[in-house]
Structure formats: structure tokens, C-alpha cells
Amino acid sequence: MEKDIYDCVGIGCGPSNLSIAAQLYGTHEVRNIFFERKSEFSWHSGMMLPDAGLQVSIFKDLVTLTEPTNRFSFISYLHQHGRLLTFLNAQFSQISRLEFAAYLKWAAHSNENINFDEDVRGIIFDGNHFAVQTSRRKVLCKHIIIGVGIEPYTPDFARPYADSETHFHVYEFAHKPRQVGGRRVVVVGGGQSGAEVVLELLRRTGMEAPCQVSWISRRDNFSPMDDSPFTNDLFTPAHSNFFYRQDTTFRKAFLKRNELASDGISEHTLRSIYQRLYTMRYIEHSPMQVSLMPSRNASDVWREGSAWTLASQHLVSNTEEKHKADILVWATGFRPAAHPFMGALGRRLEREGSEIRVDRDYAAIWAGPADRHIFVLNAARSQRGLADPNLSLMAWRAQIVINRILNRPHDPKLDADAFVYWGTLEVN
Ligand SMILES: Cc1cc2nc3c(=O)[nH]c(=O)nc-3n(C[C@H](O)[C@H](O)[C@H](O)COP(=O)(O)OP(=O)(O)OC[C@H]3O[C@@H](n4cnc5c(N)ncnc54)[C@H](O)[C@@H]3O)c2cc1C
Incomplete structure (x- = not known):
């Protein structure tokens, strides 16, 4: 000592x-x-x-x-x-x-x-x-x-499988083997980290490119982070002190209402994804299948042979969908x-x-x-x-x-x- x-x-x-x-x-x-x-x-x-x-x-x-x-x-x-x-x-x-x-x-x-x-x-x-x-x-x-x-954080139902070479949290993405060439990748989570991984996958070409990328989000859309001046005033000592003085009911509701002030996707990343999709579809005629799927709540996952099946609930029609993946990435915060x-x-x-x-x-x-x-x-x-x-x-x-x-x-x-x-x- x-x-x-x-x-x-x-x-x-x-x-x-x-x-x-x-x-x-x-x-x-x-x-x-x-x-x-x-x-x-x-x-x-x-x-x-x-x-x-x-x-x-x-x-x-x-x-x-x-x-x-x-x-x-x-x-x-x-x-x-x-x-x-x-x-x-x-x-x-x-x-x-x-x-x-x-x-x-x-x-x-x-x-x-x-x-x-x-x-x-x-x-x-x-x-x-x-x-x-x-x-x-x-x-x-x-x-x-x-x-x-x-x-x-990964949902409870996914945790028993997490942290394998083909099923992991986005936090490990850069450390995982990069062999996604010709494989089906599903990314769950519509925030900034999910968006960054999707963009990275869309940028791959030739033998390095996945054959399919599916992006699943619970939100209604792939929504931007609000980076406007008055929203940025929520990130000031004045607001933090005000917030601290309020009761828990107010605080909880406020955080929910203003979620996109911190948990949305940067406009820069959104624009890059959109432009990449445009280039792939109309200029490169890329064979990669890309599915952008908002309004889905991932509800279960299981192994089938060497692949994963992810179940999700479509939040508008309330129907269940299944997504096949060779690689499953949880960008769930x-x-x-x-x-x-x-x-x-x-x-x-x-x-x-x-x-x-x-x-x-x-x-x-x-x-x-x-x-x-x-x-x-x-x-x-x-x-x-x-x-x-x-x-x-x-x-x-x-x-x-x-x-x-x-x-x-x-x-x-x-x-x-x-x-x-x-x-x-x-x-x-
Ligand atoms: C990918 C990513 C990007 C982000 N980018 C931004 C951004 O651009 N702007 C922004 O405002 N915020 C950003 N954030 C949010 C936030 O700024 C970061 O999470 C930031 O790293 C938080 O700093 P921290 O020191 O609290 O925690 P951490 O950075 O998580 O550091 C905690 C440290 O504690 C160590 N530790 C844990 N347990 C022990 C122990 N028992 N003994 C000794 N050491 C221990 C860990 O090894 C770790 O190094 C980002 C978050 C992530 C995940």
C-alpha cells in the first residue's frame, strides 16, 4: 500500500x-x-x-x-x-x-x-x-x-449469441474480420453507429462487397440528429442546471421528446448514404441488394445452420417478418x-x-x-x-x-x- x-x-x-x-x-x-x-x-x-x-x-x-x-x-x-x-x-x-x-x-x-x-x-x-x-x-x-x-447494449434475447465472429455489437465492428464479401449482412439500429456501419458496407466494392445489406430501425424513418442552434442550447450548463431542478416525470418526458437532439444520425452521414445508394443504383448498377427497413422492432434471433434468422415486428401492420443474415450487427446503443x-x-x-x-x-x-x-x-x-x-x-x-x-x-x-x-x- x-x-x-x-x-x-x-x-x-x-x-x-x-x-x-x-x-x-x-x-x-x-x-x-x-x-x-x-x-x-x-x-x-x-x-x-x-x-x-x-x-x-x-x-x-x-x-x-x-x-x-x-x-x-x-x-x-x-x-x-x-x-x-x-x-x-x-x-x-x-x-x-x-x-x-x-x-x-x-x-x-x-x-x-x-x-x-x-x-x-x-x-x-x-x-x-x-x-x-x-x-x-x-x-x-x-x-x-x-x-x-x-x-x-444488446437486447436480452440476442445476448446469449453475441460476440461471435458473425454476431456482434457495433462497438466491435472495426475489430471483427472484414470478410463480408458475398454475404448477407443485417444491421439493427437506426442511430449514428448503425448508419456508419451501413455506409461502410455500401462503400465496399468487388470481392469485398456484401451481396445484401438490410438496415432495421424501430423509428419511423432514418432521422437526422437535430444540430440547430436552439437545440444546441440544450447542451449548455444553463439547461443542465434547469433540467436538474425539475421533477422526474418532466425529465423523463423531456428526454423522450428531444431524443433526436442527441440520438439521431448526422446529416453528413445521411447524405453520404443517400448519395452512395444513388451511385450504386444508377451509375454503378451494383448487384448489392439494399433494404432500408424502418418501423421494425427486432424481437428474436436464432441460428439456422451457419446463418442467423432475425424476427422483427412491423410496427405499422403488426405483422412478423424474418430476415436471413450471415452476419448480424447490433447497433442498439x-x-x-x-x-x-x-x-x-x-x-x-x-x-x-x-x-x-x-x-x-x-x-x-x-x-x-x-x-x-x-x-x-x-x-x-x-x-x-x-x-x-x-x-x-x-x-x-x-x-x-x-x-x-x-x-x-x-x-x-x-x-x-x-x-x-x-x-x-x-x-x-
Ligand atoms: C463511437 C462513439 C462516438 C462518440 N462520439 C461522440 C461525439 O462525437 N461527440 C460527443 O459529444 N459524444 C460522443 N460520444 C459519446 C461520449 O462522448 C463518449 O462515449 C465518451 O467516450 C465518454 O467518455 P467517458 O470518459 O465518460 O467514458 P469512456 O470513453 O467509455 O471511458 C471510460 C474508461 O474507463 C475505463 N475503465 C472502465 N472500468 C475500469 C476499471 N475498473 N478500472 C480502470 N479503468 C476502467 C475504460 O477502459 C475506459 O477507457 C461517442 C460515443 C461513442 C460510443
Whole structure:
């Protein structure tokens, strides 16, 4: 066991905790250490398809919204790598996800407080400190910051078969063997990740091309993500704070109504798919059979010989359909990752539905001393709103957590930057 007591230990090092690590870098006020189980930084590497783009502004990087002069900004990355001007001149309509991942990797590996290849296995609280057991050592700290992110979700009926070479979650797509040539591929899920896989398949030609691509979605159509200015105001501190103050009935209904603000498909991807279909049909006269099938709810799957049969319910006619697949890809989203390392400590945390209940500062509400905190990042969408799982408010959230650790007041001007007034007007 290390003798030193850290102010905070971060568990997991994806963008959420990386933002905190970047904003703490160089400070002597908060002794911090972060543990990441992977041997080096990677960002959703199984979904790094060549054309995938970042879905937020580059200003929503690890630090810029709260500390624009921090050395870990995306602009600083470009500058350090001698490509700021060429980046500007390239006039990208969207930033490559590959480039953003390279930026995150640079930030992670330039920060010696981040330790790779160290899996957090257990945490206990001795009444004064947390003892964090990793795969290599035990450390003591005053606060812990859980940033373990998301894990892929597949429906229950598909789970027993998932993760084979021919039946897997989209999260693994780039890691799977790429022999789809001449085979029938079914993609289930009408969000961004499903769209990216479909586009990738449609782009294949010759021996590499599947003979059939079927795309199944529960939604009425292949719907765009709403990226308009007032919708983007839902991804501001002002809205997150407003949302946090509302009751659960309102919050639940709001998230459902505004689902396409975050879960739709980028217009860029939709246009690319449409244009590719046009080219295939009228210019290349491609033999690939493509079926776009919205309004279907996948309901069962089973093996028949070496192939899969997927059953779906057509939501308009209520009839059952069957789809044959040699390769079945589930693009059915993600859920916040579980926290097995919390053990018995997990039972001391209040819950709100499936989430840990957090206070305004993302600290879990728990049966423990008021000056010891368990912060929870990217796991409070139903309490904090649409922006919680994405990059938009990550730097702001990191600043809130740091302020709480330091007992420092939050800068109110960081919360005020939005045009829409979400709350009620005061009555005189
Ligand atoms: C393919 C994809 C693209 C996305 N693109 C965008 C986008 O363009 N814009 C946007 O706003 N949002 C995007 N998101 C949503 C969101 O920004 C990302 O999911 C982001 O990675 C969340 O960061 P995180 O740190 O919370 O979690 P993660 O990135 O999931 O990181 C969690 C880390 O914790 C580690 N870990 C887990 N358990 C342990 C343990 N016990 N011990 C040590 N380490 C552990 C994991 O290995 C992982 O590295 C995207 C999501 C996906 C899946």
C-alpha cells in the first residue's frame, strides 16, 4: 500500500476523467492519480471507421470551455504538432474522429498522473479514507471520481449469441474480420453507429462487397440528429442546471421528446448514404441488394445452420417478418457501465431509478461523511439531461468537481452562456 494519501483517485480514463486530469495538471493543491485498465489510451477503437466524424465543435475539447489557455486544448495539440495552419486551410466540414482520438491520446500520455494497465478492482471506505485496490497496488484517498463510461447494449434475447465472429455489437465492428464479401449482412439500429456501419458496407466494392445489406430501425424513418442552434442550447450548463431542478416525470418526458437532439444520425452521414445508394443504383448498377427497413422492432434471433434468422415486428401492420443474415450487427446503443469495484460501498449510495443519485456537483448522495465524495461522471443522464453522456459539458463538469474538491466557489459566468431562458420568470 502506498503511504501517501491522495486528494482524489480517478477510476477510468476516457474523455470525462481525462478532462479532470487535464484541468488538475500541474496543480499542487490537489494530489491526484488516475487509473485506466487499458494498456494505452484508445477512444472507442472498435468504431473508428475511416469516415467517422466528431459530432461536436472542437471547442468542446477537454479544457477550452473552462480554461481556454490550458496546455491540453485541441488547438494546443495542433500547434504542438505543427499543423494549426494546415488544419485551418483544410476547412473540414466535420473533424475526423480519428484525429480527435489522437488528440485525446496525446493528452492522456502527456500527463504522468494517468496510469495505464491498472484495473480498479475494489474500493472500501474505512470511515476516513477510501482504499482503492488496483491490479497493481492499493492507494488511499479522500475522494473518488468514477469515470468508467459506457458499455454496449444488446437486447436480452440476442445476448446469449453475441460476440461471435458473425454476431456482434457495433462497438466491435472495426475489430471483427472484414470478410463480408458475398454475404448477407443485417444491421439493427437506426442511430449514428448503425448508419456508419451501413455506409461502410455500401462503400465496399468487388470481392469485398456484401451481396445484401438490410438496415432495421424501430423509428419511423432514418432521422437526422437535430444540430440547430436552439437545440444546441440544450447542451449548455444553463439547461443542465434547469433540467436538474425539475421533477422526474418532466425529465423523463423531456428526454423522450428531444431524443433526436442527441440520438439521431448526422446529416453528413445521411447524405453520404443517400448519395452512395444513388451511385450504386444508377451509375454503378451494383448487384448489392439494399433494404432500408424502418418501423421494425427486432424481437428474436436464432441460428439456422451457419446463418442467423432475425424476427422483427412491423410496427405499422403488426405483422412478423424474418430476415436471413450471415452476419448480424447490433447497433442498439450503450448503457452506463456497471461499477463492480464498488462492492458493499455501492449499497451506501442513493439511487434514482437505475442511476446513482447525484447532487448539483455530480457527487453521489451517500451514507458517509459530508467531506468525502464519490463523484460520478457520464452516468446521470436522467438527472442532468441530454448532455451528460457526451463531450459538450465535460470540461464544465470537470471544473465543478475540482471546485468541490477544493471547496472553491463555482464561477457563475460559466453557467450563463445561453440565449434561452428555461426557467420561470420571477413574479414581483
Ligand atoms: C463511437 C462513439 C462516438 C462518440 N462520439 C461522440 C461525439 O462525437 N461527440 C460527443 O459529444 N459524444 C460522443 N460520444 C459519446 C461520449 O462522448 C463518449 O462515449 C465518451 O467516450 C465518454 O467518455 P467517458 O470518459 O465518460 O467514458 P469512456 O470513453 O467509455 O471511458 C471510460 C474508461 O474507463 C475505463 N475503465 C472502465 N472500468 C475500469 C476499471 N475498473 N478500472 C480502470 N479503468 C476502467 C475504460 O477502459 C475506459 O477507457 C461517442 C460515443 C461513442 C460510443
